[in-house]
Amino acid sequence: MKNKVLACLIALTMIGAGVVYAKEIKCPDCKGKKQIVVKNTPCAPCKGKGYYELTEREMMAKGTLSRKGDKCTSCNGKGKYDRKYTCTTCGGDGKIEK
Numbered sequence: 001m002k003n004k005v006l007a008c009l010i011a012l013t014m015i016g017a018g019v020v021y022a023k024e025i026k027c028p029d030c031k032g033k034k035q036i037v038v039k040n041t042p043c044a045p046c047k048g049k050g051y052y053e054l055t056e057r058e059m060m061a062k063g064t065l066s067r068k069g070d071k072c073t074s075c076n077g078k079g080k081y082d083r084k085y086t087c088t089t090c091g092g093d094g095k096i097e098k
Contacts (some may be wrong), residue, residue: 030087032094039085046062046072057058 026032042048052069059067071077086092 019044024095025055025098027090027094027096029089030094034087034090034092035084035092037085038083043072043075043079043081045074046079048079050075050077069090 030036043050046052051071051073053067054062054064054069058069059065072079075081087094090096
């Protein structure tokens with residue numbers, strides 16, 4: 001009886017040797033979209049204002065008393081943007097092995 005059990009175990013080991021059974025599932029963090037989006041992130045260049053503030057020298061050169069300068073090109077004048085970055089859990093594949 002012990003020899004038959006041992007023979008079965010050896011046979012099963014040999015059959016499964018080198019074969020990896022893995023199932024790919026949708027990444028739970030990015031939900032298969034490959035990116036993670038953080039909505040309404042304040043814009044760093046304009047500090048969330050949507051425009052660049054002028055320095056005193058720039059104000060004098062333009063002949064204005066307002067510090068409000070040109071529209072921010074990073075956020076297109078909105079002051080916020082949706083930040084997207086590659087999912088670190090799946091490495092941007094959208095799937096992970098389970």
